[in-house]
Amino acid sequence: MSEHAIALTLNGQRRDAVVEARTSLADYLRLDAGCTGVHLGCEHGVCGACTVMVDGRAVRSCLMLAVQADGSTVTTVEGLAAPDGTFHPVQQAMREAHGLQCGFCTPGVLMTFAALTGGEAKASEDSLVSAMSGHICRCTGYQGIRRAAKALAEGTVGAGGAE
Amino acid sequence: MNAPNSNLGATRWIGKRVPRKEDPRLLTGRGQFVDDVTLPGMLHVAFARSPIARGRIVSIDTQVARELPGVHAVLTMADLAARPIKLLSFFFTEAEVPITPLADGHVSYAGEPVVLVAAETRAQAEDAASLVEIEYEELDPVVTIAQAKVAAPIHPGVDSNVAAEIGDEEVEDELEDKLAGSALRLSHRIVHQRISQSPMETRGVLASRDGPEELTLRITCQSPHLVARWVSLALGLPDTAIRVIAKDVGGSFGLKNHPWKEESAVIVAALLMGKPLKWIEDRYEALTASNQAREAEMTLQAGFDAQGRLTGSHGIYDCNNGAFPQGADSNIAVHMFVWAAYRVPAYAFVSRGWYTNTNGLAAYRGPWAMESLVRETMLDRAARQLGIDPIEIRRRNLVYLKDQPMVTSMGIPLDDITPGECLEKLLDHFDMAAFRREQAAARAEGRYLGVGIASYVEPTGSAGSMAPMTGELAQVRIEPTGKVTATLSTHSQGHGTATTMAQCIADRLGVRYEDVTVFEGDSTRGGFSPGAAGSRQGVIAGGAAIRCSEMLADKVRTLAAHLLNASVESVVIDEGTVRVEGAPEMARPLAEIAAIAYGEPDRLPPGFESGLEMQFRYQPPPMTFTSATHLAVVEVDAETGFVKILRWISSEDCGTVINPAVVEGQISGGLAQAIGMVLLEEMPYDARGNPQAATFKDYMLPSISDVPTFEFVHANTPSKSIGGMRGVGEGGAIIGPPTLVNAIADALTPFGELGDVVLPLTPARILDVIEQRDVSGFYAPEPVKVEAAVAEPVAAAPEPVAEAPAVPSAGPEGDWNMVLKTPMGPQAMVAHFDIEGTALSGYLSAPEGRQDFAGGTVEGNRLRFDLKVEKPMKITLKYDLEIGGDSITGKCKMGMFGSAKVTGERA
């Protein structure tokens, strides 16, 4: 089994690591980097629980190898809130909307929301909801996730928009 | 409801949509699921599993696997046998067939674990498991219920594939007369597919032996207390030596009630090896090798008079138990509740669970839900045949508040159910006449809209009738800082019990919700309860938290009255401040009173226990009913057979609502699962017993685009339990399926009757109705399927032959070892018979005690006697037994529970 040296920026900090070629980005993040907020619901790319941001884009970390992340900037759910603990708007939206129950699918949902609402372009409610069709939640029936999408699109997070 | 405490503070927390306590850690990736925990020296487990559904293990060669780097152990059942463990049911009863953690000599379902590998990394463990060589002698599997009925027993030592049975096949004369004399006699059948519970977090356990007889388990489960008790009984270790921790759990829905084969194998291996072992199921294993649920068939017959009033009913239920069910089950609850909300003069039934070479049966949200599905879809079918509106047929048969108190035909007392009121309330929010006009106009354009309604009641908060279904414990403490901490018997797999229980406590103690912290998720905290089982936590633990907080508030008021020289009646606690009515200057922060209670014993009233802590275990009424009526509007695309859900209204009565967001979240989650069951989800098996859905591409869970926005109408009739709550955990999954099926059937009426229902209603099955032909291929005659499924015809089970006594046996007198197959599992006992002429007396004795009887009769080989029992409720057991040489067989009629099989041998 070949081993490879990689370097990446993870949640704002540079990390160097040696990984086996077969190690997925998800396993690297969970087992080596301690980011246990990255959840594995299927390990075959369907459930979306493992979603992280790689260079600003939402990526299923179970389908990407750690070696492929060499040189990139990776953000996980642990890196969303501000250093002082203030929630990122997507976290705030999900909290206000009662968008989670067990919380297992939640990190992935947050990262997709964050990737789609982070840039300049304003994501529409429809585009956020259709992006959510790539996330399986077995608990909530998606009611709160839908409300969070609406509040994010309408910019009403924090103003009771998601409640 | 209990009289409101007149000294309650002004701020109400019960009924508020407060943000959840659980969310901050889960939103920041700081949740702690079992796979997030790593212990020093921990090894990872993977299993080598059976690739065939049935066969004999000829040989196991582990040599190559053991030599792989990083591998510490490769264990078979022969190795695990050094530390015996008994796999028990949810009711803590032993199974009729031996269930071992790893396969012992033969395999009984595809995916059964055969060899356990422990290695330094998961990858090494999986690599090694794939190198274990196991040779099998394959046998023809029994896969379906239809096959199980005619095949020889799959398990050695049992007389048939019937895992559990109750009730009577024949419709008794009186009921038959009622049905025969009805204006409409309808027989309606549902075939329910097999479901994979599919919590997003798969099963997993981390077992560590912390001392010679000390065990710590981190396990994804529904109650750390229940797991601790189960493991204690299964291993014969004292409770105190076991600690079970489950901080965050990623959903369960019945699957993770208690450990099963894999978890037991890991526990035993960890005890034997003395090293922490972790096993995390992957999704492939979760879908193909975990326990599953629901595969069942039910035929319900009912008679109606010309006005659509029910005259009588009979139900036949069969359920696939798989090879090793988590408790052999013929699902008595299906029959107890099928007509619980309706006025039906008489109901009788027969119910059977069948062993097959498939994954074992486990619970899934509303395990008895078939009753609502078959009843509500039948009522709509009857309404169409009688030319009555579906709303009217319900109005004529449902139990309204004005009809109560009453007792159902199955003996269930009702005094406060409101399904009819929920129906009326729902109709205030939906203009049915306008919808019918819209539907007619749409049909003229070739668009097919349909509306479905369904009503039901759900037994919740059950306590006292079965070993695990106890009351709930609350321990509430005002810390010396004035902050409040509580330990409860609750457990959340997403339920948010730390939130709702904190609301109950804040409300009754007079403190801020933000100042209450609830600790759960550890068997060393709080006391025993089964956790999330049977929609009980809001009802029972909520009642416990309320009463306990009231008791603690009284203690604070007693102390404050003493310190402030005021009367107890004048002291009020509000928002964490202790006030004396009419004397605002005497207000003190709760923290000040608390500091005195702990630290200044001299200032306490005489006889006052120092500190501010209280505990209360609430034993609620045996059962609390939740009622609901739901309505869905759909459009069926006649070209493609696709169903789009346009609207869904839930009108439910769950009594006092602690947190509307949590209640609606529970209902919504259940409804999404209902939509999955009706339209998408299915775990099919091929003819060789291989589960066919191995990924989430094959096992289709509902996504956001399949689930509409739900609308809620709450009726709030307080229950008789403390606080007035009614359970709401399972309802959506019970009432959702018939609501949706009825809407689809209504949309399809221009094409014909949907008729008997085979789930899921895939586009192909819907096109069967639209195009009036067999597109899906499902309706092909059953015998063809059976023959295709089994390579060689399976020998029929031998007819039980009355044994002619070879040696002249003794008479019935003396001791017999008997087994009564009750709905809660087989019950072993010793029967003793004394005979004088034709008079029979004697006793039955079981570990729980001995009961004498007299006044029985003997006629030849036939013994009949009655026994009155108090548990689980007051009923008379009527035994009717037949002696054949040294064996005894027969039936025991158990009142509303129907009859159960008795077998036994001379002791």
Ligand code: FES
């Ligand atoms: S774990 Fe990556 S998509 Fe499911």
Ligand code: FES
């Ligand atoms: S909250 Fe449990 S899976 Fe989404």
